[in-house]
């Protein structure tokens with residue numbers, strides 16, 4: 417059986433948030449006021465995550481990503497990665513991290529079967545890094561990135577949330593990294609999810625970012641292959657790395673969306689930008705059979721909206737916090 421939604425999209429990609437905890441406090445992700453954290457009991461155990469993932473794989477999921485919160489703050493995460501990569505039918509397992517704990521974990525991450533990694537890096541300036549994240553850890557993150565490169569992780573994607581007045585002056589510098597390093601630089605539009613400390617400054621959208629970067633050289637389009645994500649991919653002539661734009665707001669890619677999310681609190685969420693979710697932890701903890709849990713997947717898929725309704729100039733927000741849903 418396959419997970420096909422009412423719009424005939426085949427969902428084969430599950431993103432798993434394993435914690436709502438993070439070791440950074442990014443201004444666009446963490447609100448001013450404390451938001452209650454999930455309790456230990458609220459968060460899915462690794463055994464529960466594995467069982468849910470295996471049921472998903474039986475339903476045609478073949479691609480998994482572990483995210484958070486910050487996945488590397490949860491104890492034993494590399495053991496989970498190993499178990500996930502050993503599931504028969506998983507042919508792509510990856511990790512999204514802020515890079516703070518990379519240095520100390522890379523060897524184990526690699527031996528757990530992860531070969532490619534996404535690292536969030538919104539600035540190349542140490543002071544600005546502290547301003548954005550609350551902590552003076554740029555050097556540590558950059559060392560982790562260089563180590564990942566030396567250890568042969570490929571591709572290494574650097575995710576940059578582009579923010580007016582915060583890192584817009586650095587976009588070209590970040591794009592230039594792709595000449596020197598084989599990184600996939602990904603510029604992501606800020607999405608109004610949950611509460612944050614971002615004011616109402618106009619959004620910096622992908623077409624504008626692309627225009628600015630175009631001044632550096634001709635961007636040659638790269639054709640997306642079947643398993644690629646939503647980024648529009650380009651390469652500068654002669655560059656070793658590439659540039660991508662993720663225009664979640666300015667140009668929806670919902671028609672190609674193949675994703676489901678498992679939140680840290682145990683819900684299946686068919687769309688990042690819509691609040692609909694199906695509780696799977698409740699039935700699981702009440703002793704549901706695999707078949708009954710498979711039904712929860714099917715119900716979630718049935719509710720996948722054809723399109724999300726966030727748009728440029730539309731002030732609506734998604735309620736959940738990104739770090740619990742899993743970006």
Ligand code: SAM
Pocket residue numbers: 438444445483484485486487512513514534535536575576577604605606607608609738739742743
């Ligand atoms: N802690 C990990 C990290 O920093 O990569 C994984 C979780 S984080 C929520 C995943 C990604 O979501 C990061 O690249 C982060 O920059 C991005 N993100 C968080 N809030 C966002 C927002 N409101 N709009 C766009 N991207 C956002």
